[in-house]
Amino acid sequence: MQPSASSRVRQFEDGEQFQLLVQSVVDYAIYMLDPEGFICNWNEGGRRIKGYEDEEIIGQHFSQFYVEEDRAAGAPEHGLRMARENGRYEKEGWRLRKSGERFWASVVIDPIWKDGELIGFAKVTRDITDRHLTALRLEEAQKALLQSKKIEAIGRLTLGLSHDFNNLLTVIVNSLDLITIHQKDPERVDRLVQGAQRAADRGMLLTRQLLTFARGQSLAPEIIDASKFVAGAKDLLTRSSGLDVHIEFSLADALPAIFVDTTQLEAALLNLVINSRDAFKESGTIRIGTGLIEERPADMEASAAQFVCISVSDDGPGMTDEVLQQAVQPFFTTKDVGRGSGLGLSQAHGFAAQSGGYLLIDTAVGRGTRVSLCFPTVEN
Ligand SMILES: Nc1ncnc2c1ncn2[C@@H]1O[C@H](COP(=O)(O)OP(=O)(O)OP(=O)(O)O)[C@@H](O)[C@H]1O
Ligand SMILES: [Mg+2]
Known part of the structure; x- marks a missing residue:
């Protein structure tokens, strides 16, 4: 029972x-x-x-x-x-x-x-020694993986940079050789000089990006008028955009002043122009504009009411959603080894945020890209 x-x-x-x-x-x-x-x-x-x-x-x-x-x-x-x-x-x-x-x-x-x-x-x-040791081993393996990933990333970066500098030096050396040969053809010499200058500018930007990355960004801001600043950088930006690219400026008058580090601003703008130029298959148009924005994006925490934006737009192929999601991540690049280190947008983004502003990317496949650097206006 x-x-x-x-x-x-x-x-x-x-x-x-x-x-x-x-x-x-x-x-x-x-x-x-x-x-x-x-x-x-x-x-x-x-x-x-x-x-x-x-x-x-x-x-x-x-x-x-x-x-x-x-x-x-x-x-x-x-x-x-x-x-x-x-x-x-x-x-x-x-x-x-x-x-x-x-x-x-x-x-x-x-x-x-x-x-x-x-x-x-x-x-x-x-x-539970076994479980504990397994967890420790897993942690060690993860650390080792991270370390080897870091080493791999540094290896990739070094390889990319060596190619980058090599390409730029080749352009400069070839241009100098050709200038020697074609001394009597001033038009040709002019084109060759411009090409060499472009390569040298790109090299300078690259070293600047690397230094900022290695040292962290420490800013030395000053009060400037964004339109006057862009006008002053016109030659550099035009030169960097390349021969087959048409570049237009539309700079607003009497903008309120902004407080930014001009070396960083120049590097950020140069990167945006080079990005647009690199995006074109052959030729295209780049528009650089300045303007005042009264409303900031909803997810921005900045306290300012007004922003001055400097934007670089192109009629290139635009970015896919996948590229857009990762574009500002350090070392993200879709360019071949030796053609980009993936630091440009990440630095522009960091620089804008550190200056109390923001970076905005507006892009669609087939419609082109507009990247804006926006900075809070200086209260009078
Ligand atoms: N105007 C643009 N049109 C299309 N794609 C772009 C544009 N600007 C940036 N991108 C995409 O975003 C990626 C990241 O840009 P970023 O400037 O950070 O790095 P990079 O140009 O590849 O390298 P670096 O600037 O360090 O030389 C580019 O590789 C490209 O895929
Ligand atoms: Mg770039």
């Missing part, structure tokens, strides 16, 4: 039965401590995990399972106090077997109350 539910409970509550159950657990060390932390009783799991016989351990203080540094720091007492105050204490840490070997333990201590009086603690310890 099946025992009724209540008789089953009665059987289970029976001390001997319960003792049997606790004793048959071998994967967990379960032991009873008195209120001071002396061991009153433990199970087979305790013997197996810690390696002591009953007579060696009953009556001893449970702190002997702790490693020396934890004992010195008062960890055993702290565990009991926390369990008493909070109703439970859980922690992972190193513990000792009888042999002196360390194992990584998961420990739970529960206080046992009877009629409002603390009569001891139930302590359950599990040996």
